[in-house]
Amino acid sequence: MLNPNLQEIELDKEEFQRYSRHIILPEVGLDGQKRLKAASVLCIGTGGLGSPLLLYLAAAGIGCIGIVDFDIVDSSNLQRQIIHGISWIGKPKIQSAKDRILQINPYCQVNLYETHLSSENALEILKSYDVVIDGTDNFPTRYLTNDACVLLNKPNIYGSIFRFEGQATVFNYQGGPNYRDLYPEPPPPGMVPSCAEGGVLGVLCGIIGTIQATEAIKIVLGAENTLSGRLLLYNAWDMKFRELTLRPNPERPLIDKLIDYEQFCGIPQAQAVEAQEKTTIPEITVKELKDLINYGTNTFVLIDVRNVNEYEIAKIPGSILVPLPDIEDGRGVEKIRILSQNKKVIAHCKTGVRSAKALGILKEKGILGSNVKGGITAWSKEVDPDIPQY
Template sequence: MLNPNLDDIQLSKDDYERYARHIILPEVGLEGQKRLKAASVLCIGTGGLGSPLLLYLAAAGIGRIGIVDFDVVDHSNLQRQVIHGTSWVGKPKIESAKHRILEINPTCQVDLYNTRLSSENALDIFRPYDVVIDGTDNFPTRYLTNDACVLLDKPNVYGSIFRFEGQATVFNYEGGPNYRDLYPEPPPPGMVPSCAEGGVLGVLPGIIGVIQATEAIKIILGSNTTLSGRLLLYNALEMSFRELKLRPNPVRPVIEKLIDYEQFCGIPQAQAEAEQEKAAMQEMTVTELKALLDSDAQDYVLIDVRNPNEYEIAQIPGAVLIPLPDIEQGPGVEKVKAVLNGHRLIAHCKMGGRSATAIRILKEHGIDGTNVVGGITAWSQEVDSSVPQY
């Protein structure tokens, strides 16, 4: 429980009007609203999760909000990152977020950290804040956030999303479990697809982000009914919630210092292996592919390994759709052999990653192929701008 000194915290006439619906709640009251005004919360990320939780923390009257992010607003963000608007495309997310927060709550102190969170800066950034909220989407930063919170004894409000599913809990709060109790070891790099590859329902991060904001507010108010020790699982497609119990692992390693989290998650090793595979793999650029398509050559077949719904959005002329899952599961390999009929294989996907995977699998079956670097995204950017990007 946070125990701020409330003697110097005064609410203005505007505060009484603005937070009247809070103050009349017995569970909040005048003292609770003062707690919110005295509190400081750090949000890691201003993406899908950070957007709604920052809006509601500001509206609730949090006195100081810190934001860590180094990205800029992209058109593809606007489907779910509701704190940003079209006029902010191409500009820093933290500046966009601050602008919107101050429109909601002009008295809020907003601290901006336009930097990548690292083992070198995390402790210094976290130290001034009462609560840390993890709105990130990658495993190295999640482990870093967890370990820094453990070392500084800060509550860590966690959330994650993918496609139609999300989860939330509170880590490192009053003796409760931390992230390493849920995930002792990170998954192999590339095993968990990103939202850019797998997609995400636009309203999903709104739901999980608001749950995170709710938990942060309850921690500040001193509630004993937080999600600590409970992992909340949400399925938007089924509109269902369920819970899993979490307990501290008595034999988990003691966190004594921050480490190299990229190394811990196996990313440098995976990148080195990918570079070796890339060096051994035949590749072509989209401009080379365009020249080939414009020629009279008949000795090749272009395979598109994206999913059918992606194929509906945009196609490269003449490409034959054989999705990567079909190739991974076996039937697609026979389809490729039948389509090739002795011709050479060229494969593409959205950005080149899945088609490289397909070529590696097909090579195990005696089929050599050439990967299109950058996939259909590069095709749209460099060859045919009328092809939609997604």
């Protein structure tokens, strides 16, 4: 409720004490704190961005917080998804987030939507909230969130992170631009590596997520100097901020309905290509690979196409590192050609996706090979549990 009847909203004695540092700010005051209590904010995702922003929204006194997520807590999340803890591993993230929010502020109402946000449910979920915060990490959900906010006329607070770099802005607010003004079309599938493939500095999530929470609070308070029309760029490694001006594109297509965003982002097409590649590239299981290694045969060469840092975390005995980017630019192809003279090539990565791509490139160059199904993750689960999973 961005324009609540403030006379109907009251704070009790404990709330005055809890929010006193806010209330003494001239820019917030008692009326501003009442606005925060009356407001409803929906966060899509409880990962790296959602974790810190949810903590600060709760601490700020947002009266109603909605959370959309369907994932479970994994140990690999804890380095950056600070709302979760060890005791919640294997359990739903939204339940973990709610528990932590209520520990910070029992005055918050927390609504949970343990579901995949889709074109079928997005409008129904978003319609009752004042502000929407995009804490997702995939393009279909980003475009879906944007379009639903445009149709419902909701401000959409955007953030993204990768390695050491982050972005934040406010979309669809007071006539400002939306996500399609910044990115009219999604990149080809696989063109932008995920954080699972490229990595991310944990504290970067906290910085960008906290900026998103700040913008949500400012919008509720009616502040004029939001990030609408401004894209904030942050490089944690260089400790530098930059800002780009964003404007609505008068030629952008009209958003008048929700569409199939998986199709729009080319996911089914990419999956079809991947499936076709799998049918043309032989696979072996990790147990079959283990047998080959145990036999001590010199008939194959095992190529690891992950990056150097992944190789340092965990490796299969006898594997030779040739990163996928080296294969893509041709240098790795020649190296593998030399290594594989009179030998069969067997390739692996983390889960088998990148190695399948590498083998497709090698096949075009006349080098045939087999892919390790499930990659080193399957090796850790089925062959050697001492190999770390990441």
